[in-house]
Amino acid sequence: MMTRLYTLFAAAVCAACVWALYAGAWGTQADRVEGVPKSVRDNPGTYRSHYSTYRRHYGGK
Amino acid sequence: MNCPRCRAPLEAHKPGGAVEVDHCPACYGAFFDAGELRVSLDKGTAKPAPALKCPRCAAGMETLSVYDGMLELERCLGCRGFWFDAGELQALRRLSGIEQLVGEPDEPEAEEKKPARSAPRGGGKKAASEQPPAPPEMSRQNNPDEYAAPVVKLEGRSYEHFQTSMPVTTHVLGEFPWVAKVGDIARMRDFVSPPFLLSNEVSDDESIWTKGEYVQPEEVWEAFKRPGAPLRPIGVGPAQPNPWSEQLGAVWTRFVLAAGVCVAAYMFASAGAQEKTVLDQQFELIAGQPERSRVSGIFELGGRTSNLEVSIGTNLDQQWAGFSMALINEDTGAALDFGMDVSYYHGYEDGEAWREGRPYGTAYLPRVPPGRYYLRIEPETDRPHLVYGVRLRRDVPLKRVPLLAVGLLLFFPVFMSIRSGSFEAQRWAESDHPRSGSGGEDDE
Numbered sequence: 324m325m326t327r328l329y330t331l332f333a334a335a336v337c338a339a340c341v342w343a344l345y346a347g348a349w350g351t352q353a354d355r356v357e358g359v360p361k362s363v364r365d366n367p368g369t370y371r372s373h374y375s376t377y378r379r380h381y382g383g384k
Numbered sequence: 385m386n387c388p389r390c391r392a393p394l395e396a397h398k399p400g401g402a403v404e405v406d407h408c409p410a411c412y413g414a415f416f417d418a419g420e421l422r423v424s425l426d427k428g429t430a431k432p433a434p435a436l437k438c439p440r441c442a443a444g445m446e447t448l449s450v451y452d453g454m455l456e457l458e459r460c461l462g463c464r465g466f467w468f469d470a471g472e473l474q475a476l477r478r479l480s481g482i483e484q485l486v487g488e489p490d491e492p493e494a495e496e497k498k499p500a501r502s503a504p505r506g507g508g509k510k511a512a513s514e515q516p517p518a519p520p521e522m523s524r525q526n527n528p529d530e531y532a533a534p535v536v537k538l539e540g541r542s543y544e545h546f547q548t549s550m551p552v553t554t555h556v557l558g559e560f561p562w563v564a565k566v567g568d569i570a571r572m573r574d575f576v577s578p579p580f581l582l583s584n585e586v587s588d589d590e591s592i593w594t595k596g597e598y599v600q601p602e603e604v605w606e607a608f609k610r611p612g613a614p615l616r617p618i619g620v621g622p623a624q625p626n627p628w629s630e631q632l633g634a635v636w637t638r639f640v641l642a643a644g645v646c647v648a649a650y651m652f653a654s655a656g657a658q659e660k661t662v663l664d665q666q667f668e669l670i671a672g673q674p675e676r677s678r679v680s681g682i683f684e685l686g687g688r689t690s691n692l693e694v695s696i697g698t699n700l701d702q703q704w705a706g707f708s709m710a711l712i713n714e715d716t717g718a719a720l721d722f723g724m725d726v727s728y729y730h731g732y733e734d735g736e737a738w739r740e741g742r743p744y745g746t747a748y749l750p751r752v753p754p755g756r757y758y759l760r761i762e763p764e765t766d767r768p769h770l771v772y773g774v775r776l777r778r779d780v781p782l783k784r785v786p787l788l789a790v791g792l793l794l795f796f797p798v799f800m801s802i803r804s805g806s807f808e809a810q811r812w813a814e815s816d817h818p819r820s821g822s823g824g825e826d827d828e
Contacts, residue, residue, distance in 0.1 A: 325631050325635065325800070326631045326634045326635055326638070329635050329638055329639075329796050329797075330638055332793075332796065333638050333639065333641075333642035333793055334642075336642060336646070336789050336792050336793055337642050337645045337646060337649070337789070339789070340645075340646045340649055340650075340785055340786055340789035341645075341646075341649045343785045344649050344650060344653040344781050344782075344785050344786075345653065346688075346689060346690065346751055347689070347690035347691025347692075347748075347750055347751055347752070347779065347780075348691075348750050348751050349691070349748070349750055349782055349784070349785050350691050350747070350748030350749055350750035350782075351722050351724075351747040351748055351749060351750075352722065353711075353720040353721060353722040353749055353750070354720070354721040354722070355718065355719070355720060355721075356710070356718070356719040356720075356721055357716075357717065357718050357719075358717050358718075359710070359712050359717045359718070359719045360717070361717070363679065363712065363760060364679055364714075364758060367675065367677035367678060367679045367760055367762075368675045368677055370710065370712075370719075370760065371762070372708040372709065372710045372721045372723075372760070372762060
């Protein structure tokens with residue numbers, strides 16, 4: 324019973340691994356935004372990215 | 385008197401003393417009058433047992449649950465006698481730790497533990513009440529097996545030494561094909577290879593080998609057509625098969641196969657990956673400039689939907705920079721917004737060099753469809769003059785994917801191995817070779 328369950332689980336993990344490698348389905352969190360104005364290329368300030376998860380880091384020991 | 389369970393006439397016998405116990409020869413139950421047991425059973429919880437009548441006074445009985453519900457037995461509501469079904473006396477011995485259950489509770493020897501080997505059960509025809517000698521103390525001098533850990537080979541199986549003991553006959557009940565008497569001492573050596581157990585009993589004039597096989601309690605219960613269900617087993621028997629190890633080999637084999645598939649998939653993906661650089665551009669930001677954001681040139685992402693590696697290298701030194709970025713499709717206006725932090729600090733303190741962060745960073749955008757794109761970058765930094773380069777590579781297989789897969793695959797076999805090890809530790813805890821301390825293995 325456990326062997327059969329693990330076989331199914333292993334097959335699912337292998338399939339997910341192959342798919343993630345083939346489709347590049349793994350990476351940084353990114354927000355999808357539609358309708359960015361064409362004018363951004365000429366004037367980059369007309370579009371502000373909504374992405375602001377990082378915080379200013381002052382680092383150092 | 386008749387048995388309250390099967391109505392068979394009860395037989396009286398005296399198991400090693402003056403106390404007379406009424407015993408059912410059909411279902412192996414036993415009735416004890418009030419005060420005949422050395423164990424106090426007053427602290428249990430009771431519920432009515434309307435189906436039973438006391439064999440002594442015909443009063444109603446109640447079911448008494450003792451030892452945290454691990455044992456249930458019947459008590460008469462009138463004369464306070466106890467009825468034990470088959471197997472319940474053994475359970476009470478085990479739970480109370482008192483081998484000799486019959487007798488006055490306030491006798492001095494009531495708390496004294498008797499030798500591990502209990503008196504045989506059944507309808508005995510004779511009883512001996514002589515005081516048996518105390519069993520010899522086992523030590524390294526008289527138990528060389530303890531450190532030699534011999535292995536016995538029989539019919540292609542290897543039996544590991546489990547325990548050597550010196551059992552003493554304390555009571556003789558029933559009929560034997562040999563002369564058995566109180567005080568007989570033998571040297572008993574047990575060897576296990578689950579589900580089999582080999583026992584070697586050595587006395588003054590003979591050596592007897594016995595082979596046994598562990599049988600599940602349900603099987604025994606069914607074979608003897610006993611009513612109800614057997615008691616829940618406590619602990620692990622010396623020859624009890626390990627339910628985890630039986631499937632462990634098959635699960636580990638599947639793990640190796642599945643991990644191989646994941647690694648092979650990564651190698652195959654790496655061999656066929658484009659890993660093509662589609663943008664390599666440098667930018668700068670000088671403090672005081674009215675607009676921080678920049679856009680890259682337009683680049684083409686070809687092939688199938690795949691990932692995009694975004695690498696940023698900077699001239700940061702004891703500084704930090706945050707990059708808010710958007711990968712924008714030139715034709716559709718759809719964008720992927722994401723961010724990246726880069727910081728680099730280092731120094732020398734208390735005679736030791738230290739470093740925190742790196743002046744570069746990498747992000748991976750998943751499932752980016754083919755098309756014409758450009759990148760908008762908006763940096764924020766405490767460096768007065770930031771110079772940074774951006775490099776984009778298409779279709780880069782990530783090592784972390786097969787690593788994560790192998791980690792997930794590993795969880796179950798490791799869990800099973802731990803459970804199997806715990807089972808074996810329980811098995812060997814009562815042996816001469818607890819698994820925490822190991823001994824050598826010598827063939828006998």
